Amino acid sequence: xxxxxxxxxxxxxxxxxxxxxxxxxxxxxxxxxxxxxxxxxxxxxxxxxxxxxxxxxxxxxxxxxxxxxxxxxxxxxxxxxxxxxxxxxxxxxxxxxxxxxxxxxxxxxxxxxxxxxxxxxxxxxxxxxxxxxxxxxxxxxxxxxxxxxxxxxxxxxxxxxxxxxxxxxxxxxxxxxxxxxxxxxxxxxxxxxxxxxxxxxxxxxxxxxxxxxxxxxxxxxxxxxxxxxxxxxxxxxxxxxxxxxxxxxxxxxxxxxxxxxxxxxxxxxxxxxxxxxxxxxxxxxxxxxxxxxxxxxxxxxxxxxxxxxxxxxxxxxxxxxxxxxxxxxxxxxxxxxxxxxxxxxxxxxxxxxxxxxxxxxxxxxx
Amino acid sequence: xxxxxxxxxxxxxxxxxxxxxxxxxxxxxxxxxxxxxxxxxxxxxxxxxxxxxxxxxxxxxxxxxxxxxxxxxxxxxxxxxxxxxxxxxxxxxxxxxxxxxxxxxxxxxxxxxxxxxxxxxxxxxxxxxxxxxxxxxxxxxxxxxxxxxxxxxxxxxxxxxxxxxxxxxxxxxxxxxxxxxxxxxxxxxxxxxxxxxxxxxxxxxxxxxxxxxxxxxxxxxxxxxxxxxxxxxxxxxxxxxxxxxxxxxxxxxxxxxxxxxxxxxxxxxxxxxxxxxxxxxxxxxxxxxxxxxxxxxxxxxxx
Numbered sequence: 103x104x105x106x107x108x109x110x111x112x113x114x115x116x117x118x119x120x121x122x123x124x125x126x127x128x129x130x131x132x133x134x135x136x137x138x139x140x141x142x143x144x145x146x147x148x149x150x151x152x153x154x155x156x157x158x159x160x161x162x163x164x165x166x167x168x169x170x171x172x173x174x175x176x177x178x179x180x181x182x183x184x185x186x187x188x189x190x191x192x193x194x195x196x197x198x199x200x201x202x203x204x205x206x207x208x209x210x211x212x213x214x215x216x217x218x219x220x221x222x223x224x225x226x227x228x229x230x231x232x233x234x235x236x237x238x239x240x241x242x243x244x245x246x247x248x249x250x251x252x253x254x255x256x257x258x259x260x261x262x263x264x265x266x267x268x269x270x271x272x273x274x275x276x277x278x279x280x281x282x283x284x285x286x287x288x289x290x291x292x293x294x295x296x297x298x299x300x301x302x303x304x305x306x307x308x309x310x311x312x313x314x315x316x317x318x319x320x321x322x323x324x325x326x327x328x329x330x331x332x333x334x335x336x337x338x339x340x341x342x343x344x345x346x347x348x349x350x351x352x353x354x355x356x357x358x359x360x361x362x363x364x365x366x367x368x369x370x371x372x373x374x375x376x377x378x379x380x381x382x383x384x385x386x387x388x389x390x391x392x393x394x395x396x397x398x399x400x401x402x403x404x405x406x407x408x409x410x411x412x413x414x415x416x417x418x419x420x421x422x423x424x425x426x427x428x429x430x431x432x433x434x435x436x437x438x439x440x441x442x443x444x445x446x447x448x449x450x451x452x453x454x455x456x457x458x459x460x461x462x463x464x465x466x467x468x
Numbered sequence: 469x470x471x472x473x474x475x476x477x478x479x480x481x482x483x484x485x486x487x488x489x490x491x492x493x494x495x496x497x498x499x500x501x502x503x504x505x506x507x508x509x510x511x512x513x514x515x516x517x518x519x520x521x522x523x524x525x526x527x528x529x530x531x532x533x534x535x536x537x538x539x540x541x542x543x544x545x546x547x548x549x550x551x552x553x554x555x556x557x558x559x560x561x562x563x564x565x566x567x568x569x570x571x572x573x574x575x576x577x578x579x580x581x582x583x584x585x586x587x588x589x590x591x592x593x594x595x596x597x598x599x600x601x602x603x604x605x606x607x608x609x610x611x612x613x614x615x616x617x618x619x620x621x622x623x624x625x626x627x628x629x630x631x632x633x634x635x636x637x638x639x640x641x642x643x644x645x646x647x648x649x650x651x652x653x654x655x656x657x658x659x660x661x662x663x664x665x666x667x668x669x670x671x672x673x674x675x676x677x678x679x680x681x682x683x684x685x686x687x688x689x690x691x692x693x694x695x696x697x698x699x700x701x702x703x704x705x706x707x708x709x710x711x712x713x714x715x716x717x718x719x720x721x722x723x724x725x726x727x728x729x730x731x732x733x734x735x736x737x738x739x740x741x742x743x744x745x746x747x748x749x750x751x752x753x754x755x756x757x758x759x760x761x762x763x764x765x766x767x768x769x770x771x
């Protein structure tokens with residue numbers, strides 16, 4: 103078990119900078135998820151921690167030691183790959199014990215560790231099978247078992263669930279969380295799936311274009327995104343961004359969305375945004391869950407408006423409604439019994455207590 | 469519009485399935501037709517050899533039906549298998565082929581591993597270069613090779629020319645490039661994550677090669693082994709050029725030089741020798757095919 107630290111880590115491929123100076127501190131026992139769109143440098147970062155890629159610049163420390171030039175086998179890490187990477191000619195037990203056998207562990211200890219890991223992952227019955235006799239989920243368990251038996255300082259997961267079908271993915275996600283709760287090994291987990299990131303992580307690192315956009319707990323990222331990228335990436339369906347500007351009307355601050363629609367800001371928000379220049383081009387960030395059907399008794403800071411729906415998507419527990427405000431496509435989530443219909447007018451309520459205001463030019467959340 | 473789609477969908481789907489199975493039946497018929505054709509084409513010479521080998525010289529020279537044995541005899545077999553000369557050819561061929569296979573594998577496997585996995589400066593060019601050497605025909609190479617070995621013999625004082633063991637240096641020029649090329653292909657098809665996993669598990673390059681790559685690429689290895697053995701066993705030009713004394717000859721050259729005297733062809737023994745000579749590759753094929761388990765990498769990774 104150990105902490106991991108990245109200091110101004112850079113990865114260059116010829117002229118392209120895949121990772122542009124990353125600083126990251128991962129505490130002992132922590133479960134960190136690197137998340138971002140493809141090509142954001144998250145996998146490269148993981149592979150640099152593993153030692154599978156050289157570092158162009160900066161330092162990587164595991165347990166306080168700089169490991170820049172330490173080969174992977176001496177870093178005391180274990181990695182689970184997206185495509186499992188099981189040795190096809192070995193049985194499950196041989197796959198799991200390969201690393202231990204290379205290090206000449208006593209036979210009894212190898213057996214004990216493999217048995218224990220197999221029990222933990224519920225693959226005891228499969229121990230003598232070859233990988234090709236296993237299903238995708240079972241293979242991924244074996245790959246995790248191979249990591250666990252080594253009892254390494256750090257677990258590295260490279261999109262381990264991407265090859266599984268949706269149902270199995272949810273199941274394995276829970277398994278991974280359970281395993282981490284039991285073994286408490288420091289874990290770095292890479293995924294492009296923000297749901298996986300939110301559900302698994304102690305802290306999520308959102309990456310974009312080789313840089314870290316924001317580091318925070320899942321709740322922090324959801325409620326206090328730092329940038330437009332994070333605000334749009336975390337949460338599904340994604341946050342709506344509506345062009346707007348601030349206006350002073352009779353001493354009160356209000357936000358104007360269209361010529362027709364303007365809302366008075368709740369007092370807390372008004373104080374917060376009062377210093378902003380009124381000429382700035384701004385974006386109102388509002389999540390679909392804060393755009394619901396209107397009803398008679400709206401709370402403070404909740405404003406209603408009339409619109410015509412383009413499309414509705416009944417999801418069962420909720421219905422997603424899509425409409426446009428001056429050409430900006432917007433998504434809301436309404437009660438399935440609220441009577442939302444394709445092409446029909448509907449009165450919606452916007453909860454401004456949960457709004458975000460962004461600078462359109464810089465993308466910063468204000 | 470939806471009704472139209474259903475109307476079209478129903479019957480046309482039925483017809484499609486019908487035509488698909490009909491296509492399949494015809495494909496099967498045609499493939500069997502050609503398989504039988506090729507089998508006849510390729511099996512005729514060995515059968516002719518077998519028939520001739522069972523005839524006495526008198527029956528061969530008498531103009532009887534060439535496809536039938538009237539007085540079968542094993543005299544050709546007895547004569548060849550009791551002749552020291554033939555056994556000597558057989559022994560030379562065996563030892564040369566086996567050692568060449570070993571030398572080839574010892575060079576090709578590490579070379580292919582390095583070229584497939586260790587990206588070093590010029591590795592891609594080198595890999596292509598290896599293959600290009602294979603494209604130069606041996607009929608162009610034997611004169612410079614002969615001269616080179618002559619120079620080496622003069623410089624070192626070690627007799628190389630007209631010795632069976634010179635073939636151990638010559639044959640690998642044919643087998644190594646091709647086997648390396650085959651092995652590069654097989655090694656390259658092994659997912660990169662497999663050696664990365666081994667690397668993280670603590671394996672050195674050599675351990676990755678011996679404990680992961682060789683077992684996983686075993687079908688490729690066997691294909692390369694069969695190739696190297698067959699090439700060595702059947703090689704004619706090089707032994708004809710580099711060895712001349714009767715006790716140094718290998719089987720193909722031995723049979724043709726000793727059983728053809730002037731314009732007298734000892735057909736019975738030539739056919740017998742050729743049949744006996746064809747046996748070892750056949751046995752090796754049959755034996756190794758059992759180990760040739762296709763799809764050994766299945767299950768290593770997804771898809």
